[in-house]
Amino acid sequence: MQNTKETLVTAFALFSLFFGAGNLIFPPLLGFQSGNMWWLVALGFCLSAVLIPLFGILAHAKIQGTIFDFGKKVSRTFSLMYSILIYAISVSLPSPRTASVTHEIAVQPFFDSPYIVTSIIYFSLVFIFVMNRSKLLNILGKVLTPAIILILLAIIGITVFYFDFNFGTTHFDNPFTYGILEGYQTFDAIGAVVVGGVIIVSVNISNKEKTFEEKRVLIRKAGWLAGIALFVIYAGLIFTGAVMHNQFDADITRTALLNSISIKTLGSTANLFLSILVSLACFTTAVGIVTGTSDFIRHLFNDSQIAYIITAVLGCVLGVVMGQFNVAYIVNVALPALMFIYPITIVLILLNILPEKYASTLVFRSVVIVTAIFSIPDFLSTIGYDNEVIFLEELIPLSKYNMGWVIPGFLSFAIVNVLGSKKPIHE
Missing domain, CATH: 1.20.1740.10 (Amino acid/polyamine transporter I)
Structure with a gap:
């Protein structure tokens, strides 16, 4: 009780x-x-x-x-x-x-x-x-x-x-x-x-x-x-x-x-x-x-x-x-x-709940950096530069839905883990 x-x-x-x-x-x-x-x-x-x-x-x-x-x-x-x-x-x-x-x-x-x-x-x-x-x-x-x-x-x-x-x-x-x-x-x-x-x-x-x-x-x-x-x-x-x-x-x-x-x-x-x-x-x-x-x-x-x-x-x-x-x-x-900071926040949350063997320092760095980079087009499209980044919609999966960071972020997570780079890198 x-x-x-x-x-x-x-x-x-x-x-x-x-x-x-x-x-x-x-x-x-x-x-x-x-x-x-x-x-x-x-x-x-x-x-x-x-x-x-x-x-x-x-x-x-x-x-x-x-x-x-x-x-x-x-x-x-x-x-x-x-x-x-x-x-x-x-x-x-x-x-x-x-x-x-x-x-x-x-x-x-x-x-x-x-x-x-x-x-x-x-x-x-x-x-x-x-x-x-x-x-x-x-x-x-x-x-x-x-x-x-x-x-x-x-x-x-x-x-x-x-x-x-x-x-x-x-x-x-x-x-x-x-x-x-x-x-x-x-x-x-x-x-x-x-x-x-x-x-x-x-x-x-x-x-x-x-x-x-x-x-x-x-x-x-x-x-x-x-x-x-x-x-x-x-x-x-x-x-x-x-x-x-x-x-x-x-x-x-x-x-x-x-x-x-x-x-x-x-x-x-x-x-x-x-x-x-x-x-x-x-x-x-x-x-x-x-x-x-x-x-x-x-x-x-x-x-x-x-x-x-x-x-x-x-x-x-x-x-x-x-x-x-x-x-x-x-x-x-x-x-x-929000289009820039929310994807980074989401991947930080997800990485922090994963077991350590899947969330090494290198995994954290690669996923966060890739997510930040692929969030930039979504950010730019919301401040009036949609015409300048429209060509990226054809190149980046889910970009036309303002979620172009999802697949690149997942791929970077998978690639780093598959390569076996799980040893922490000292800062």
């Missing part, structure tokens, strides 16, 4: 880690546009937004380290640069996006005020909480996540039992790969690498009497439970959007669609409650990102409190600057960065 309780508590902690409120805006619109191919989009989305992040947790359980340890086999310099880049992206994109989501879900429907006002107030409060490290956020997190889950399950359940299963035609040429790429926008794989170690530390502290293997089994069971729950929520929201494809205007925004679906299924009162809960959950996410980044920089500067404060200020200023834009704009701006 005790083991079951520990597994459920850990599963809930993992679910809360990945279930960012901002993520809720992506599945409904995916379903809304995917039509009768909603199930294929859901599989792609859950592959990158559920399975890969859970692999990240399993990798943390294996290496028992921090984000720095994920790339250490490539080189310490690479690992440092990768860590800095990940934190820079986190405070520049997903953190400000929480302010935009809050404005569009909880402010815009009721008040005619500009984004910048919400952004300034929002990140002023974020800064106060970052500097004071209030335990209130942990308490809020334990209450918010179950409340949001119950409302979402109610939305999904009402849709299943009270709406006709009438699906339109898909808007996507390649539903599966589109779902994968949209899953990048959740930033969950990055979240697993950045803060997954916090969960591992917590498990170690609360289960000191357990052996390493027992703790790994606990994390594995909890991970799959959390994954199943995430899959149900994400797939359910995609299904809900698909069923309601003819209920709203075709050009409806992500946040407006989530609001409209909740009103149609639960009524305006429940929608107001959901708006408040999502906004609070967004706020806790932003505080977590800025605090984590500030802690990382402080560690680099010998635990300097000045470095912590400066980073917190810069993180909140960046939040105000980017948070004044709408969600759609931030999503578009995030795409180029």
